[in-house]
Amino acid sequence: MGELEVNYKEVPSVQELAKKKLVTIPSQYVRDDQDSPSIASNDCNNKEVPVIDMQRLVNSNDHDIMNLELNKLHFAAQHWGFFQLINHGVSSSVVEKMKHETQKFYDLPLEEKKKFERSPRDADGFGHLVVVSDEQKLDWADLFYLKTAPPHLRMPVFSKLYLSLRETIEEYTEEIKELSMKILEMLGKALGIEKKEVKSLFEEGMQSMRMNYYPPCSQPDKVMGLCPHSDPSALTILLQVNETQGLQVEKDGIWIPILPLPNAFIVNIGDTFEIFSNGIYKSIEHRSMVSSEKERISVATFQSSRLDVLLGPASSLVTAHNPPRFKIMGATEFYRGYLNRELVGKSYVEAMRINHQ
Numbered sequence: 001m002g003e004l005e006v007n008y009k010e011v012p013s014v015q016e017l018a019k020k021k022l023v024t025i026p027s028q029y030v031r032d033d034q035d036s037p038s039i040a041s042n043d044c045n046n047k048e049v050p051v052i053d054m055q056r057l058v059n060s061n062d063h064d065i066m067n068l069e070l071n072k073l074h075f076a077a078q079h080w081g082f083f084q085l086i087n088h089g090v091s092s093s094v095v096e097k098m099k100h101e102t103q104k105f106y107d108l109p110l111e112e113k114k115k116f117e118r119s120p121r122d123a124d125g126f127g128h129l130v131v132v133s134d135e136q137k138l139d140w141a142d143l144f145y146l147k148t149a150p151p152h153l154r155m156p157v158f159s160k161l162y163l164s165l166r167e168t169i170e171e172y173t174e175e176i177k178e179l180s181m182k183i184l185e186m187l188g189k190a191l192g193i194e195k196k197e198v199k200s201l202f203e204e205g206m207q208s209m210r211m212n213y214y215p216p217c218s219q220p221d222k223v224m225g226l227c228p229h230s231d232p233s234a235l236t237i238l239l240q241v242n243e244t245q246g247l248q249v250e251k252d253g254i255w256i257p258i259l260p261l262p263n264a265f266i267v268n269i270g271d272t273f274e275i276f277s278n279g280i281y282k283s284i285e286h287r288s289m290v291s292s293e294k295e296r297i298s299v300a301t302f303q304s305s306r307l308d309v310l311l312g313p314a315s316s317l318v319t320a321h322n323p324p325r326f327k328i329m330g331a332t333e334f335y336r337g338y339l340n341r342e343l344v345g346k347s348y349v350e351a352m353r354i355n356h357q
């Protein structure tokens, strides 16, 4: 197997399945196995994912403002693992183009989308998440996954993209890469990690993206758009494409819905950064719910480490009083492990945890 090859089983398009308007949905999609934390009730509605203002974070004219925002970022990363980012600086024309192109792609007839179908050899292409067995429950979603950077990691399907989609993805992911690097440096700063250590791991790191499509479902409570999981990335930047909500994050045993702010990104800490922060920051489980009437579309961009590095806690965070809480592992091996398994909660990063007595 090559660097990042994966297991593979073909599954049908959920978008097409949803068009059949079945009264009873196929059993492979029915989740009676979820031990789900309870949904936020009215008295939990005061719990909201923190909002971080990027402009305040980089405001070098006023150190008080900057430090206040850095403290907010630290709190969000430590206690939520999620935040909404406003004034992020990514040009709105590029964001709008990305939304438009994603919608346009999913509006294409199935035969057109199938030209980009995932091949048995890698994770890239239009299809479904890792499916390892016939018994595995399936998500109520179609997705289109692409490795985008550095360029040598792009798969043949990338060069097959029609021009408007390819150019938009290139422009969008380039801006997201710059933004991610700024956020990673800020997180490093909040933790007291040297900038050069952050850069050595994450600059020109692997970047991939997933365009998620959740069709409406006649039995929305029985299915899961995307089952609870944490992201393997260092940082994930999520763009909500249309108006339909559905993302929920786990907070103290309760699922909290996220209501996307206009012109904001939803940002979350991934497993790679939980490990790098020696467990101070949390990669939090999240899931996507589906609507009974409306489709939902999102674009997740995953910023990961370089592949030629060892992943483990940052050296400045490990001291005699603070032993390492995670094992060290080669990045390629780490990410390959993810691509080859069913996505279930946080079990993979837990396997790397060192338990000190």
Ligand SMILES: O=C(O)CCC(=O)C(=O)O
Residues within 6 Å of the ligand: 210, 212, 226, 231, 238, 246, 247, 286, 287, 288, 297, 298, 300
């Ligand atoms: O669609 C969403 O809101 C979440 C997507 C997500 O968690 C992912 O793609 O990893």
Ligand SMILES: [Fe+2]
Residues within 6 Å of the ligand: 229, 230, 231, 236, 286, 300
């Ligand atoms: Fe995710």
